Amino acid sequence: MSQTLEQFKQAIVAGDVDGSVALSAAIIAEGDATAEQITDHLSAAMEEVGSRYETGEYFIPEMLRSAEAVERSLAVLEPYLFERQHDQGGVVVMGTVKGDIHNIGKNIIVSALKAAGYEVHDLGVNVSTAKFIDKVKQVDADLLLLSAFTTSTRPALLEILAVLEDEGLRDNLKVISGGASHSPEFAREVGVDGFAVDVKSTLAVCRKLLGD
Amino acid sequence: MEGSSGAGREPMTPKQRFQAVLAGDIPDTVPIIPVIDGYYAPQVIGRANDECFMDGGCLAAALEGALERYGYDGTLAEMGLGSHPNVLGCPVEVEGNDVPLVVDTVVRDRRDLEKLAEPDPWSERKMEPVRRLVDSVGAGHAVLGSVRSPFEYAATVRGLVGFMTDFYRDPEFVHELIAATKPATLAVGRALIEAGVDALVIKDSFASSSMISPDHYRRFAFPAEAEVIGELAGEVPVILHICRNSMPILAEMARTGAAVLELDSPVDLAGARRVVGEGIVLKGNIDAVAVMEKGSVADVEQAVRVAIEAAAAEGRFILSTGDSIPLAAPEENVAALVEYGRKYGRY
Ligand code: B12
Numbered sequence: 209m210s211q212t213l214e215q216f217k218q219a220i221v222a223g224d225v226d227g228s229v230a231l232s233a234a235i236i237a238e239g240d241a242t243a244e245q246i247t248d249h250l251s252a253a254m255e256e257v258g259s260r261y262e263t264g265e266y267f268i269p270e271m272l273r274s275a276e277a278v279e280r281s282l283a284v285l286e287p288y289l290f291e292r293q294h295d296q297g298g299v300v301v302m303g304t305v306k307g308d309i310h311n312i313g314k315n316i317i318v319s320a321l322k323a324a325g326y327e328v329h330d331l332g333v334n335v336s337t338a339k340f341i342d343k344v345k346q347v348d349a350d351l352l353l354l355s356a357f358t359t360s361t362r363p364a365l366l367e368i369l370a371v372l373e374d375e376g377l378r379d380n381l382k383v384i385s386g387g388a389s390h391s392p393e394f395a396r397e398v399g400v401d402g403f404a405v406d407v408k409s410t411l412a413v414c415r416k417l418l419g420d
Numbered sequence: 421m422e423g424s425s426g427a428g429r430e431p432m433t434p435k436q437r438f439q440a441v442l443a444g445d446i447p448d449t450v451p452i453i454p455v456i457d458g459y460y461a462p463q464v465i466g467r468a469n470d471e472c473f474m475d476g477g478c479l480a481a482a483l484e485g486a487l488e489r490y491g492y493d494g495t496l497a498e499m500g501l502g503s504h505p506n507v508l509g510c511p512v513e514v515e516g517n518d519v520p521l522v523v524d525t526v527v528r529d530r531r532d533l534e535k536l537a538e539p540d541p542w543s544e545r546k547m548e549p550v551r552r553l554v555d556s557v558g559a560g561h562a563v564l565g566s567v568r569s570p571f572e573y574a575a576t577v578r579g580l581v582g583f584m585t586d587f588y589r590d591p592e593f594v595h596e597l598i599a600a601t602k603p604a605t606l607a608v609g610r611a612l613i614e615a616g617v618d619a620l621v622i623k624d625s626f627a628s629s630s631m632i633s634p635d636h637y638r639r640f641a642f643p644a645e646a647e648v649i650g651e652l653a654g655e656v657p658v659i660l661h662i663c664r665n666s667m668p669i670l671a672e673m674a675r676t677g678a679a680v681l682e683l684d685s686p687v688d689l690a691g692a693r694r695v696v697g698e699g700i701v702l703k704g705n706i707d708a709v710a711v712m713e714k715g716s717v718a719d720v721e722q723a724v725r726v727a728i729e730a731a732a733a734e735g736r737f738i739l740s741t742g743d744s745i746p747l748a749a750p751e752e753n754v755a756a757l758v759e760y761g762r763k764y765g766r767y
Pocket of ligand 1: 310317387410459743744746
């Protein structure tokens with residue numbers, strides 16, 4: 209079993225879409241992997257992909273290829289995971305804020321979170337405050353992840369936080385932002401609960417804010 | 421460079437400065453042509469981006485206004501903010517002072533390639549601001565027309581994520597897309613030349629090694645660049661712009677036939693000069709965000725001095741920002757770019 213999982217992880221890192229789909233089927237056939245073992249391998253794979261990007265070994269197409277491998281594998285694995293997964297990683301709503309259409313980084317994070325076992329609702333790009341708020345309520349989200357890549361998105365971020373506050377939604381919801389224009393100062397000024405710069409730090413901050 | 425060989429000569433006109441540099445001569449002072457486009461310029465004349473979005477008169481007035489206010493040597497002559505994606509039928513929206521957003525893509529699969537068959541860049545409306553700028557400032561200043569590479573148009577019509585996912589999923593489709601958008605680059609380029617621009621900027625925003633591997637650049641982006649530049653460079657000089665880090669692909673860029681390489685801030689200008697040799701003009705590379713938007717006047721001065729010291733000694737250098745100046749860049753910083761460019765750029 210552990211060998212199949214290790215091969216599965218390598219296939220995701222290598223962006224081998226067909227290979228990772230085939231290995232997903234093999235994992236199901238073997239039937240002894242726990243949901244946690246699978247998501248651990250998947251998220252380790254996406255962390256590895258992220259770090260290969262940070263070090264310049266991978267470029268955007270290579271990351272997208274691995275993200276596709278994750279999505280396609282999860283489509284196969286979902287029923288298996290659903291049966292076995294008792295405590296979900298948490299419910300996440302994510303999108304790129306109004307006025308901003310950058311989506312590559314967001315898509316990578318969405319895949320990494322799904323890989324790590326989160327239930328992710330991806331709202332896309334140029335998402336209005338109302339849309340974020342509605343979705344957060346509808347799915348009773350634990351985490352709201354906001355991608356903001358240009359500095360001109362600041363008013364949009366502030367507006368979302370203000371509405372969450374007004375509606376009394378911030379107590380049970382952690383808000384995390386990230387994206388190219390982010391610095392620790394920017395995040396602090398805006399007033400989010402957390403911020404991160406890459407796959408690894410994003411997974412870490414999500415874990416931390418959910419208290420595990 | 422103050423006090424070196426050119427001292428005492430007649431001052432040149434801005435346009436002569438630009439032409440001298442392209443001819444390989446030493447001008448009186450380093451030409452300054454920052455990337456001030458239809459995104460930054462409207463506010464200079466107190467207009468909003470959505471007003472100038474498809475209004476050629478507003479756009480031309482904005483670019484004229486910025487040129488007059490800051491006194492640099494040449495202007496971009498844009499077709500209108502929505503026009504590039506619009507060239508190939510992508511719907512674009514703009515609100516207030518926001519950046520225009522491409523709200524949808526037009527190519528989902530091969531069948532959609534047919535939709536690209538009839539670009540309409542010749543439309544009077546799109547060339548109107550270009551012609552007006554050629555008339556109003558073109559006698560004394562350099563007027564640069566701006567067009568996107570086939571690779572960039574292909575990414576735009578397909579959507580960047582879909583496009584770059586296709587690199588592995590369906591590389592043949594990537595080639596087909598690029599072939600299908602090539603006529604648009606050529607048509608826009610020719611229309612700009614006909615409208616009287618002094619040079620063409622071909623932007624290939626996604627081709628850098630910050631986004632794709634040098635290997636993918638060589639396979640997909642470079643051949644299309646070389647081909648369109650081959651077709652257009654006979655008429656006017658071509659400036660090739662690639663955003664972010666282009667250091668690993670500079671040697672190829674130098675072989676596209678471009679007369680000028682517009683380099684972004686991650687590129688080390690002295691290193692770039694060593695790679696491309698003497699024949700090519702370098703344009704760059706003040707950081708548009710860290711220096712122009714977020715830096716102080718002192719940061720601008722420092723960056724200008726460093727760029728000129730690194731690249732201007734033997735001529736063949738145009739001082740510029742590495743990419744478009746963001747809307748929020750303070751006026752003082754734009755003014756400082758020109759002021760210190762003149763101060764340190766004298767030959
Ligand atoms: C590709 C790109 C575009 C493409 C986007 C296409 C697309 N489908 O996404 C296009 C051409 C459309 C574009 C347009 C513009 N862009 Co742009 N773009 C880029 C570029 C070159 C790469 C972005 C990218 O995909 N990077 C790769 C991914 C993997 O990295 P990432 O986005 O940073 O994401 C990672 C992390 O940030 C993090 N992350 C992402 N989201 C989140 C969310 C959370 C919650 C967390 C925790 C973490 C996290 O994890 C990701 C994985 O590691 C960047 C340059 C750069 N240095 O990033 C500029 C950049 C983001 N763009 C910029 C600008 C200014 C623009 C424009 C305004 C340009 C213009 N003049 O028109 C427009 C704006 C359009 C709009 N309103 O959105 C600036 C922003 C600067 C600023 N301070 O505002 C940048 C930084 C370039 C620069 N230095 O000038 N752009």
